[in-house]
Amino acid sequence: MKLKFKITVIGDGKVGKTSLIKKFTKGSFKQDYIKTIGAQFFVFDQEINEDKIRLLFWDIAGQVDFNFLRTSFYNKSDAAVIIYSLEDNNFGKKSFNHIFDWYNDISKYCGEIPVVLFANKVDLVDQYNFDDSKIQKLVDKHNFLGFYRTSAKTGEGVNEAFNTIIKRLYNTYKHLS
Template sequence: MPSTKEKFVFKITVIGDGMVGKTSLIKKFTQGSFQTDYIRTIGAQFSKYKQNIEGDTCTLSIWDIAGQDEFFFLRPSFYKESKAAIIVYSLEDNQLGKDSFKHISNWHNDIKKFCGKIPLILLGNKVDLIDKNILDESKMLKLAQKREFLGHFITSALTGEGVIKAFQVIINELYHKYKKLDDFLKMKV
């Protein structure tokens, strides 16, 4: 249970296929670092991050959920109490990129099934590995609008491009949503 100072505690779940860079994105955002060696997530990993917004401290519990199929049975328990989710896919022009883009709908349906209508953003990661001139953002934006994502962001965990901006959108959305609720409840007392 959060203390009175920590009234804004949010669980954000990061999902997507294995090897799309979920762990690296979280590390870049929370620690400012990038690890070159791939270490597979087993089940889930957890990171904490604190940020002040308008004089209030927001504590984020960021859950990095393994994307490999063998962990599918664990996901519902990991999704519980998520206040928002980030779906990550790879922009790479290879099978991983194609498959991870195709699977966005599956991840979207999965999180909606267990969490209902929570704020979602979509991240196309690994932009540093492709030629930006051939990037067709219209297809991605169309999908983001159709699925009612708060936004679509092009990111690179290696360079940091788009990472902070993407996380800030979801954090600000949560803060303002729950700040309104907190203010409303104070008025009722």
């Protein structure tokens, strides 16, 4: 059996969307930042229980300049990943505050699809002083599949986070093909 899923990856510019996808699909990380123009896609094949799965990751530019294009890229998404930065600075706070905007955007154009939240750049913060209660409230309120602390640089949490959404899609749709 072969299944195909479109997973849309969204969040503010510079939160690490492209880097996380590359870490998951290629095992690589590049320190240099290159802005995504519009959207990029990555194809990744995976097997679960001998079923072949083709994953189409749509990496959507997060900068405001691309708002006019964004909604056309959401079309036919099977799931979404919202990424924000854990950086303890203005940028990190802004990206956290925009989670709800991203969620509303994807919900408006895709309906009720599974959504996972990635708290990226965990390698840049002191995890022992990190309070999950604020983010857990957001996860519960919007019925996200969960949230994961990730680092594209070290790989921490990346496979677990992506595999959560992939397994959900597989378990939901395997009987339909």
